[in-house]
Amino acid sequence: MDISVSRVDEAARRQRPADGELGFGKYFTDHMFVMSWDRGRGWHDARIVPFGDFSLSPASMVLHYGQAIFEGLKAYRGDDDSIFLFRPLDNLNRMNRSAVRMCMPEIDPEAVLDALRQLLRLDAAWVPQGRGASLYIRPTMIATEAGLGVKPADSYLFFIILSPVGAYYPEGFNPVKIFVSDKYVRAVRGGVGDVKTAGNYAASIMAAVEAKEHGYTQVLWLDAIERKYIEEIGTSNIFFLFDESLVTPPLSGSILPGITRESVITMARDWGISVEERPISIDEVLSAIESGTLKEIFATGTAAVISPVGALSYKGREHVVNGGVTGGLASRLFDSLQGLQYGRLPDPYGWRVKV
Numbered sequence: 001m002d003i004s005v006s007r008v009d010e011a012a013r014r015q016r017p018a019d020g021e022l023g024f025g026k027y028f029t030d031h032m033f034v035m036s037w038d039r040g041r042g043w044h045d046a047r048i049v050p051f052g053d054f055s056l057s058p059a060s061m062v063l064h065y066g067q068a069i070f071e072g073l074k075a076y077r078g079d080d081d082s083i084f085l086f087r088p089l090d091n092l093n094r095m096n097r098s099a100v101r102m103c104m105p106e107i108d109p110e111a112v113l114d115a116l117r118q119l120l121r122l123d124a125a126w127v128p129q130g131r132g133a134s135l136y137i138r139p140t141m142i143a144t145e146a147g148l149g150v151k152p153a154d155s156y157l158f159f160i161i162l163s164p165v166g167a168y169y170p171e172g173f174n175p176v177k178i179f180v181s182d183k184y185v186r187a188v189r190g191g192v193g194d195v196k197t198a199g200n201y202a203a204s205i206m207a208a209v210e211a212k213e214h215g216y217t218q219v220l221w222l223d224a225i226e227r228k229y230i231e232e233i234g235t236s237n238i239f240f241l242f243d244e245s246l247v248t249p250p251l252s253g254s255i256l257p258g259i260t261r262e263s264v265i266t267m268a269r270d271w272g273i274s275v276e277e278r279p280i281s282i283d284e285v286l287s288a289i290e291s292g293t294l295k296e297i298f299a300t301g302t303a304a305v306i307s308p309v310g311a312l313s314y315k316g317r318e319h320v321v322n323g324g325v326t327g328g329l330a331s332r333l334f335d336s337l338q339g340l341q342y343g344r345l346p347d348p349y350g351w352r353v354k355v
């Protein structure tokens with residue numbers, strides 16, 4: 001892919017925040033990657049340009065019917081100043097699965113990875129130094145055709161923006177309290193819950209707001225039909241450590257196939273832990289908390305990394321997990337995953353990609 005590069009004027013460079021002020025997704029780097037797609041022509045005009053606003057028709061289809069998909073991955077700075085990506089092609093391939101489901105054009109994952117490397121080299125100074133901080137990468141595709149008919153658009157924009165980030169949850173790597181929603185549902189099999197489309201997140205906001213009003217950080221979704229089986233937590237997948245095994249809901253068509261989820265399954269199996277992907281009901285979880293056979297709960301995701309869960313609220317009752325403290329397996333997974341991502345530990349899986 002031929003990429004034109006137009007660099008930001010020195011005077012227009014953005015101020016880089018200190019690592020301690022990062023939060024999540026509040027700051028953006030100096031440049032972004034953009035390319036356009038038109039029916040009959042395909043992808044064209046690949047360009048790296050200064051980060052800035054787009055000009056869009058108010059009739060752009062994305063604004064009306066939500067044809068928008070995205071990904072989330074991170075770049076990590078190693079101790080020797082190398083910059084690493086974690087399984088980037090898995091994200092780009094997942095984006096293509098989202099594109100197919102949403103009737104949007106597919107990208108060439110290898111070519112986009114190349115473009116991302118170029119963008120990262122240009123904005124390398126933005127990859128934070130601090131432990132736990134990283135550069136969040138947001139590839140996105142939107143329908144730009146102006147028109148109000150409901151159909152696949154004839155033009156799209158694909159772009160990648162970069163944001164230096166700290167922990168996703170204000171709690172950092174400390175247990176979060178989760179509200180189990182039996183009022184709202186996230187997705188149903190046959191819908192779009194297993195792809196990363198913007199509307200899934202828009203639809204989740206009301207439940208998240210209500211959870212916050214009750215003092216909880218995130219929502220735990222139950223299945224849409226029986227409101228009984230565990231699906232996922234807010235923006236991440238979920239794992240339960242029982243006496244005998246680590247259990248996570250199966251990829252049934254209504255949850256997102258997380259790349260961190262898959263990495264955790266692989267690492268845990270490698271460590272000799274039995275991992276089951278099977279339906280888990282909320283009743284099974286609560287009775288295992290009561291009887292003491294449920295040792296840990298944690299969430300996994302690119303933004304969330306490994307987030308221990310300290311309590312679940314269900315039908316007005318709070319159930320404390322593992323005394324409300326971080327469990328040993330969540331800690332071990334967090335340290336191993338971050339060690340691998342930041343280049344501090346060997347990478348037996350070939351997941352780490354040097355920029």
Ligand code: COI
Pocket residue numbers: 071072073201235301302303304
């Ligand atoms: C990620 O973990 O990368 C996500 O996409 C979650 C995001 C919606 C904050």
